[in-house]
Amino acid sequence: MAAWSERLAGVRGVLLDISGVLHDSGEGGGVPIPGSVEALARLKRSQLKVRFCTNESQKSRGDLVGLLRHMGFDISEGEVTAPAPATCLILKERGLRPHLLIHDGIRSEFAQIDTSNPNCVVIADAGESFSYQNMNKAFQVLMELDNPVLISLGKGRYYKETSGLMLDVGAYTKALEYACGIKAEVVGKPAPGYFQSALQEMGVESHETVRRCWQAKIEET
C-alpha cells in the first residue's frame, strides 16, 4: 500500500465531511466511525491544513462540535464550515427576512436575523418539524411573494442514522419547488460557492485542485 506521503503528494489541505465520515448520527448524538478519531488526530499532526465542511442543519455548530469533542475528536467551532452561518451572511447581504422551516436545534444560529414580514423561506433538515402544517405554511409564504426566494441548506436525499435511513432536506425542498414552480438556491454541498468559502476559510486558494482524500484512512489499513 502506498504511504500517505505518496498518496497525498501536492495536497495542501483536507476538507472533511462530518456525518458519515467522523460519526454516524442518531439517538444521543450517534457513534464515532471506527478509526476516525485516530485518523483525524494523525491528519492534525501532519503538515496538511484541516477543515470540516458539513451540511448538518439540525444542530448548531456549537452543539455539533461539543458532541464530537465528547466522542474524542480534535475539533473546534472555528474549524467548521456549516450552512446556517453561511446562510445568515447571505440573508444580511441581500436584506432577506426569512420564514424559517428548520429544526429547533439550529434556531439559535438565526437569533440575529430579522424574521418579521418574511420575504423568503429558509428550509433546513427540520426532521420531525416537517409536519404538513409547517410545510404548508412555508408553501403559503412563498405563494404570497411576487418573487419567491427559497434557500435550502443542502440538497441531500437522505442520510443514515443508527436507526436507519432518514429523509433529508433535499426531498422537502423538491416538494416546495414543485408546488410553487420555483427553483431553490442551495447553500451547502454540492454548491461550488460553498466549497470555495470553506477553502478560503482554510487558507487554500480555490484554483488548487480539490481531491477527495477522506477515504485514505480506510485504504491505508
Add this chain to the structure above:
Amino acid sequence: MAAWSERLAGVRGVLLDISGVLHDSGEGGGVPIPGSVEALARLKRSQLKVRFCTNESQKSRGDLVGLLRHMGFDISEGEVTAPAPATCLILKERGLRPHLLIHDGIRSEFAQIDTSNPNCVVIADAGESFSYQNMNKAFQVLMELDNPVLISLGKGRYYKETSGLMLDVGAYTKALEYACGIKAEVVGKPAPGYFQSALQEMGVESHETVRRCWQAKIEET
C-alpha cells in the same frame, strides 16, 4: 352569447371535475360554487352523458357523494371516476401489496387489498398524515425494495380550500421520487389512461374528441 346547442355541437358527453368545479372543499366539506347545482341539473336534463372525474383522494367515493348530495347536487356514486378504486384494480391485476400513505378518510376503499409484506407504496393526498414519520416510513419501504414501485393518486401541486391554498399529493410524491431516485406511476388526471377509463365508464368512445366544457356554465351567464 352563443346558445348551448351551438357551443356543444358534436359533444356527446361531459366529464366534470368536482373540487373547484362543483364545490370548494374546506371545513365541514366546503361550499358549493354559485350556479353549479343548477348547471349540473341542466346538463342532466340535456341529451349529454354526464360523468364526474376527480382526483379526490382524502374521502371515499361514498363520503364525497354524500356530501355533494347534501349540497343539492344530483350525483350518485356510480357516476364518479375516482383514483382509489382505479388504483385497487391495478393493485389486484399486478399482484401488488401496498404500504398505504393515505388519509384515514379513504382507507375504507382499500379494505379488500392485501397490505401484508408490502411490495409497493401508494401515496394519496394524506393531508395532516404527511408527518415526517409517515413520509420516512414510506421512503424506507421503497428503499428496501429491489424494484421500488410508487403509485401516486394524482400529481396535483396544490388545491384551494376555503381557508387558503393547500399542498397536494404531487409535492410529496416529488419528495419521494427525489429521495429514492425513482419515478412514480400516476393514477388520476392528467394520466391519459385515467381519462380513457372515465370515458369508457360513460359509454363514449375514447377516439371521440374530448373538450373542456365545464366553463360553459360560467360563460353562459
